[in-house]
Amino acid sequence: MNEENKTAGPNFEHRLPAGDSLSRLICRDCGFIQYENPKVVVGAVCAWEEKILLCRRAIDPRKGYWTLPAGYMELNETSLDGARREAWEEARAKIEILRLIAVYNIPRLSQVQLIYAARLVSPDVAAGPESIEVALFDWPDIPWNDLAFPSVHWSLGHYREGLSQTDYPVQSNPPGELGNY
Amino acid sequence: MNEENKTAGPNFEHRLPAGDSLSRLICRDCGFIQYENPKVVVGAVCAWEEKILLCRRAIDPRKGYWTLPAGYMELNETSLDGARREAWEEARAKIEILRLIAVYNIPRLSQVQLIYAARLVSPDVAAGPESIEVALFDWPDIPWNDLAFPSVHWSLGHYREGLSQTDYPVQSNPPGELGNY
Numbered sequence: 001m002n003e004e005n006k007t008a009g010p011n012f013e014h015r016l017p018a019g020d021s022l023s024r025l026i027c028r029d030c031g032f033i034q035y036e037n038p039k040v041v042v043g044a045v046c047a048w049e050e051k052i053l054l055c056r057r058a059i060d061p062r063k064g065y066w067t068l069p070a071g072y073m074e075l076n077e078t079s080l081d082g083a084r085r086e087a088w089e090e091a092r093a094k095i096e097i098l099r100l101i102a103v104y105n106i107p108r109l110s111q112v113q114l115i116y117a118a119r120l121v122s123p124d125v126a127a128g129p130e131s132i133e134v135a136l137f138d139w140p141d142i143p144w145n146d147l148a149f150p151s152v153h154w155s156l157g158h159y160r161e162g163l164s165q166t167d168y169p170v171q172s173n174p175p176g177e178l179g180n181y
Numbered sequence: 182m183n184e185e186n187k188t189a190g191p192n193f194e195h196r197l198p199a200g201d202s203l204s205r206l207i208c209r210d211c212g213f214i215q216y217e218n219p220k221v222v223v224g225a226v227c228a229w230e231e232k233i234l235l236c237r238r239a240i241d242p243r244k245g246y247w248t249l250p251a252g253y254m255e256l257n258e259t260s261l262d263g264a265r266r267e268a269w270e271e272a273r274a275k276i277e278i279l280r281l282i283a284v285y286n287i288p289r290l291s292q293v294q295l296i297y298a299a300r301l302v303s304p305d306v307a308a309g310p311e312s313i314e315v316a317l318f319d320w321p322d323i324p325w326n327d328l329a330f331p332s333v334h335w336s337l338g339h340y341r342e343g344l345s346q347t348d349y350p351v352q353s354n355p356p357g358e359l360g361n362y
Contacts, residue, residue, distance in 0.1 A: 011211065021270075022255065027213075029210060029211070030192065030210070032208075034215070036256055037220045037221065037253055037254060037255065037256065038220075038221050038254045038255070038256060038258075039218045039219075040218065040219055040221060040293050072218055073218060073219045073293070074203065074218065074219070075217055075218065075219060075291045076288050076289070076291055077219075077288055078286035078288050079284065079286055079293055080286070081288075089202075100284060100351060100353075103260065103281060103284065103295065105259035105260055105261070107257050107258055107259050107262075108257065110256045110257055112221050112254070112260055112293070112295070114284065114293070167348035167350070169348070169350070169351070170281060170350070170351040172281075
């Protein structure tokens with residue numbers, strides 16, 4: 001998950017466009033209105049038998065920490081396509097998506113995260129360009145103290161709870177949690 | 182739901198930034214990279230007793246047709262905040278969100294739609310600036326032939342199915358449906 005977001009060109013100002021209700025970034029040179037909206041992060045808890053796939057981040061923020069294969073959804077793909085693409089890009093993993101685990105809101109970062117449960121089609125995984133290394137962890141061996149983001153903790157916990165329950169509902173942020181770190 | 186999206190200034194071109202994997206819109210004048218990502222539409226099926234709130238659109242696309250109160254999520258709000266804001270903006274409705282009904286993907290429009298079930302706090306509703314009129318419909322009286330978008334049909338259907346089932350799961354697009362109209 002890359003949470004950086006370059007938001008404006010060099011000559012943009014915040015101003016209220018005619019007929020709008022919110023101030024927007026507008027280019028002083030050409031008048032272009034840069035509408036900014038939240039971004040969708042798509043990712044998956046990917047399992048091979050009992051083991052969970054994690055990626056150690058090669059990029060900031062949280063370089064060196066472990067995360068799920070996840071990232072920004074791209075134009076003209078579905079959220080499922082995006083989760084499959086990120087698993088390939090970050091861990092060279094081919095996955096089969098099983099179900100939606102959670103919809104998390106990170107309002108400080110203007111993110112909505114859609115996290116799926118998935119099955120690895122094979123245990124052959126390898127670091128993509130945004131990962132230092134990737135690994136399959138038995139549950140007790142997950143590097144809990146070196147996870148990159150609160151939502152990685154949430155996703156793993158909700159995934160685990162869902163394994164033991166039929167009709168486990170789609171989860172959202174734990175009560176009171178906004179995903180800040 | 183307003184599905185228009187002004188995407189670029191007057192002097193932008195599509196080009197591959199260094200180190201990126203996808204072509205992006207880049208301003209020839211200042212080098213600003215306009216990252217484009219899917220947008221989140223948040224909305225709700227809002228009920229007062231058995232009646233369903235719909236809004237007749239005052240704006241294109243699909244001006245004159247009926248829709249749910251829904252629209253683009255804004256920065257630094259949660260999806261629930263956004264659904265409540267849209268209900269107020271489009272129908273002057275105060276709502277209590279009950280649960281997530283569905284996550285729909287509309288890849289042609291690069292949209293993810295998060296649709297909630299909600300209860301109207303009172304039956305006092307009124308057209309906001311983007312609505313010609315708003316109304317509360319008994320189920321058989323819903324203007325089925327004059328709904329604005331396929332996802333309005335899906336949302337109403339999934340809402341209705343969920344009323345009669347405990348543990349009704351969060352839904353996604355009906356099989357094979359991509360939301361085109």
